[in-house]
Amino acid sequence: MPKTNTYAILAAAVLAAQAGWAQEVRVYNWSDYIDEDLLTKFEEETGFDLIYDVFDSNEVLETKLLAGGSGYDVVVPSATFLQRQIAAGAFQPLDKSQLSNIGNLWDVVSARTETYDPGGEYSINYMWGTTGLGVNIGEVTARLGEDAPINSLSLVFDPANMEKLADCGVHFLDAPTEMVPAALQYLGEDPDAKDDESLAKAEAVLSAVRPYVQKYHSSEYISALANGDICVAFGWSGDILQSRDRAAEADNGIEIAYNAPVEGALMWFDQMAIPVDAPNPEGAHAFLNFILDAQNMADASNYVYYANGNIASQELLVEDVIGDPAIYPDAATLETLYTTTPFDARSQRSLTRMWTRVKSGT
């Protein structure tokens, strides 16, 4: 190598080292949502240092994001939140010339996320799933009989059932934008309604079972279900399937099942996007492109039991994932799933106040 080039490279390395932060990529993703071997693999392949933090609430992510200066290069809001964050100017458009793997995206998922982010200008789909019922079969049938409605919203919204389950423990997600649609669906109302009258109906359902809910929390239920601390969780599909596996591995006699409610389940999409003030946009694109790789995406889904938006990954998925209709729903199940739209500023305020009342039992 000619000497001048060596000097140029050395000078660049010194500059990069002085800049320090520029060599880091900071990712803020949901908890229990990746195979951590992939984090090391990203660092080895790209030379970036990866700072990987986790959250379990769209509201927490949104507060950081909209305050600005979060310091994150990649964040992963659900699509309904992403849509209003795009409107608020929170993201920079993706530079698709830096995403050589973008052709791996699955058109079936892109067609659905198109509503939230037209043309995929700001985001790529990471994973998607449904919200439903995590059940400890033994404990629940012991209390409600062999005919326990383990695949119905009545399991968690009928106070008569919940009263009998209270002693073995029930967790609900601390996610009003998911619990309210579920309560409306239970009533046979439009799950996407946001007017005051509809919110009041949902509140009545949620308040009636509130005395029997041990905790509103969006990640603890994975281990709590697996080790028998609780017997029901209204939670996210892949999390409950991870819980099922943890119990099986512990060989503790606990059988966990996930069911999307027969009345219909929420189908959500978690999207990777780059904040407008990301310190390292180049590193952010490198991370997105790494995630868009078929093998990496398959490894992630095989580990966390969530479906993804990557068609090329499908032949690399294990049968336990691609063959499980709770993860990759068949056409009939897909028909029963519903999606939602963002709450606007006014309805969001009503929702937040209502959720505080529900949780505090006032």
Ligand code: N2P
């Ligand atoms: C992962 C939860 C992600 C699903 N633990 C919620 N969007």
